[in-house]
Amino acid sequence: MLGFASDYMEGAHDKILQRLIDINYVHNTGYGSDYYCRKAARKIARACGSDDVEVEFLSGGTQTNQVVIDALLQPYQGVVSAATGHVAVHEAGAIEFTGHKVIELPAHDGKIDAEELTKLIDDYWNDESHEHMVMPGMVYISQPTEYGTLYSLSELHAISKVCRANGLPLYMDGARLGYALAAQEEMSLRDIVRETDVFYIGGTKVGALIGEAVVFTHHNRPAHFLSIKKQHGALLAKGWLIGIQFDTLFSDDLYMEISRHAVRMAMKMKDGLERKGYSFYIDSPTNQQFIIIGNERMQELKEKVLFSVWGPYDAGSSIIRLATSWATLEEDVDALIDLM
Amino acid sequence: MLGFASDYMEGAHDKILQRLIDINYVHNTGYGSDYYCRKAARKIARACGSDDVEVEFLSGGTQTNQVVIDALLQPYQGVVSAATGHVAVHEAGAIEFTGHKVIELPAHDGKIDAEELTKLIDDYWNDESHEHMVMPGMVYISQPTEYGTLYSLSELHAISKVCRANGLPLYMDGARLGYALAAQEEMSLRDIVRETDVFYIGGTKVGALIGEAVVFTHHNRPAHFLSIKKQHGALLAKGWLIGIQFDTLFSDDLYMEISRHAVRMAMKMKDGLERKGYSFYIDSPTNQQFIIIGNERMQELKEKVLFSVWGPYDAGSSIIRLATSWATLEEDVDALIDLM
Amino acid sequence: MLGFASDYMEGAHDKILQRLIDINYVHNTGYGSDYYCRKAARKIARACGSDDVEVEFLSGGTQTNQVVIDALLQPYQGVVSAATGHVAVHEAGAIEFTGHKVIELPAHDGKIDAEELTKLIDDYWNDESHEHMVMPGMVYISQPTEYGTLYSLSELHAISKVCRANGLPLYMDGARLGYALAAQEEMSLRDIVRETDVFYIGGTKVGALIGEAVVFTHHNRPAHFLSIKKQHGALLAKGWLIGIQFDTLFSDDLYMEISRHAVRMAMKMKDGLERKGYSFYIDSPTNQQFIIIGNERMQELKEKVLFSVWGPYDAGSSIIRLATSWATLEEDVDALIDLM
């Protein structure tokens, strides 16, 4: 079977496994207070080009979204998201579980629009009965989006400007951030630090076993964040397991190197499938590709390729997602193109 | 000033005040265990034409929605509502506060559509990743809607059928139920008992000081409902205060009598304003009327009439809401028509 | 039947009913934005001797505790209370419902001790793993306590000092505050304003139909408090119903007059029962009296008197509670003493 189901289907980069073995019998301190977490945080800060960032580690994407959003919002506030945002659709109500409404904006290829955001905020404050409505308290975007698309730097800047004008923290879900950075030269980590208030650098989908690195961009980590993590059931006893992974990913440019590989593989796949006449549901420059395929052909493909069914396209065809990752072999991409 | 701002701007019907005086020094038992609550429940059951209903009293609309929905849903479920539903828009996140997502359906004049409801439910269960999404756990409708419109009996039946086919409780928010029943002869309390699983008969907006009567239609009151109310901060020590009011409202047809009066006043207002050339934002058969009015004219009106601004209509005009109630004087309606 | 079951078993003082009738057809504004709420707030401020207080109205005691505590605590904090405190025992988990632990201190006749409070706070901060424990975030006391006892002014001051030294808001549950003030000359509303950060003046148990007046003592009302109330299902549409009641209670010293009556009746009952040889479970100077009575005698009494069974005292006897109130008739106290 060729594996293109998603980017979290294999373990971790070899270098990470090696480091886990190397330090296996080091007697660490617990709960992220260890040497490796500190070292990883410093390396991430360096990559961010800022002494003002504060870095925290969590285990997975939904957990990170839940903890960060709940920690930043006042209890009576909601988080603004694209209607297709992960927090709006695919977290089984993890945000509402902590008492907060997800306030939806229309999604344009998975992205929100700065003007529509402005209107939403203005409408709230201009409404005579706004005190009876949920106050927008922060803004959530994902980069890349759930559809593999990217905010351009100017789009990000426009949203950031609206957020700052209105005092709303801007939060970027970077579950696949490496693939965004690799696909789009114009936006660097430094840009993200400048434009957002908090974001996370995804590890689970970019070479790590588990783990996400949350970056608070300007000394704005909520007070007592360790207790907040614990209260949410999100504090890992062996915090160093995540620390050592990000220490590795942020050594020798590994994070970007494997991200670039995944995007190169995706572009190769895209070109190959285009040449074979396939249409795409959406034009994605990153590691997720959404292909329109006849239903019969899709059934045949299932016997040889692992992929995700995204939903029906029309009566006779469906949208499937093929994802590359740090672990994708070029020969598998070639085989896939041949096969399809 | 002429008062048409809403239907909860005056106190209570004279008969209710008189009863409160009559029993003021009776030494009752607390928390709704008293004689008057039992008596009111029996009278409501009679009006519902059923021995299977169970009646509970709460203080206000948002509180009732919050307690009933939280009590009926499993923690991992959400409530389906029109995008314009009170629970979706105007309860400051009271549903999310208890951990539940409000799953929105398009609103058609404030109403949901049975086919769209079917599709939403089917889409959930057919989605490969539905376990990562919020499960629809019950359906919320309001009668009349927030726009004064009404579900016809056949519309209600269609929604009810979808709910039963899918095992979802159907809940009707009847904050202004009297005005619905008075405006629409085809639907009676008995019909509502048959088609829904739980609904409430609004008191606050229909002649009572405070209070709503929740009707569980087929011995389906959640176990330990008193503890649930207490836990939500919704258990009134002097429960009989609400009991005596509903006992009065459901004696001598008072609830329907005052409801019919309000609707008659609204229809008189509607006719009068139509004759004077006003357009209506929506065609409402109940006590709330939504009028389109020039912005300048609106400002002038504010000096003589209390009303609600619903929002802008176009560049030069706005939508205002004029509401009648059990307390509306016919002479005030006449004066209003004259004035406008 | 003689009614001594509790102090919330009758309606409201006649003057309050009269005011409700007087303003019944006034077309008010909703949600506590009305004239009567403002007037009541001003009168309460005057009684508090301070221009810095902010007054809010809620419907009942548990609701008030839930909303105030949740509004003042950070999500990761808990509230410190006597183990016998209402929030710890008799609110069906309403505090935990909002995510907060009730951190218990030993109760001494229903009261907490300033030194034990200091130790609890110090122990938390000195514990190596305190970040894994619930941070004490505020202190809850009740005056009178659930056992009818009173903090002396010096006891209150000692607790207040600990709170301020540690930056913890001090909250006083005054469900029966009138009866405390009436029983204890040394402590006035002004003292309470000076020593606490927030407290409430109970109406439900002291002459009102429903309603409690929350007093934030130094411009410290949480921002967006109206939305917070709404989100908790605690915002009354007809807010003026509570406003007019407190306006009445704080006119012509009515609140203190009826409180003094209740305490006088309680002291008469206490003297009478002592003379007849009864022992008391606790020495209460306020309107609740806890009497030890043989089980057989208790059963007989049930046929003629309404009272609360507090629990077993020993094998052959029980503790019962007899409560007076603003509504207690002196002839009933006489009859009770005769009877017992």
Added chain:
Amino acid sequence: MLGFASDYMEGAHDKILQRLIDINYVHNTGYGSDYYCRKAARKIARACGSDDVEVEFLSGGTQTNQVVIDALLQPYQGVVSAATGHVAVHEAGAIEFTGHKVIELPAHDGKIDAEELTKLIDDYWNDESHEHMVMPGMVYISQPTEYGTLYSLSELHAISKVCRANGLPLYMDGARLGYALAAQEEMSLRDIVRETDVFYIGGTKVGALIGEAVVFTHHNRPAHFLSIKKQHGALLAKGWLIGIQFDTLFSDDLYMEISRHAVRMAMKMKDGLERKGYSFYIDSPTNQQFIIIGNERMQELKEKVLFSVWGPYDAGSSIIRLATSWATLEEDVDALIDLM
């Protein structure tokens, strides 16, 4: 430095690391639906001697307690625990965060007593106002306890009997379950399956990198448990990472073998320290030992040994905890005894 700070200070058993390497490039399915999770579940079921158990995997102890307790309780119920229980003290309010009170029983060497449990339940149901109190909804015990002590089989049976007589699920926190099983021959996994309704087999502290295996003992896994995990932010994308670890731990008796090693090391330490005249704060038969030590001596020790300070014992001495684990070297135990 000699490492005895706790049992979660090193990585994982070599065999586990090897397996992670072996399957690193297998393209798995996500969220615990994979082959290794199924295989591990089957092996655990075999070790439990039952076809009726259902096994679920979670990442850490607090997360497991939070998810399991919240999933089993009705929203208005609380969980009964020893006052020293992990859920009562050291989870930063993770249980209250999900809306539930932790109802405390006195701790006897960390354990609850069956008779006191009976009394607590009876007192609740016999209390006239129990509907205003938090209903005990399940019982939490830890084996070994937070103090290293053990319930005997007869103690466990007595508690189990009370739970079943009252319809309360019994939940055993087995964060260190291996060390309990290794220390106490009379109680096997089969006994635990028979006596409890749900328990977890700790991995994080017993040889795994991360991971706990929850065992529902009689087809009583809550419906839609995957959604519940997701909603709590507790669903690991790469579920097989935990599956493969438990598959390894439950092959060739590895879990018990490494557990027996840790207990043997602890007993050696205990004997050695006893011979050197040390007293113990509590008599623990498992891998955690609580030693009383002079404060000066403790300070010296800190330079050479990693341990936990449990708290002051008296003016001049403290209690420290020395823990062995699967990773403890016998030579380190020898060195420790020499040193102390």
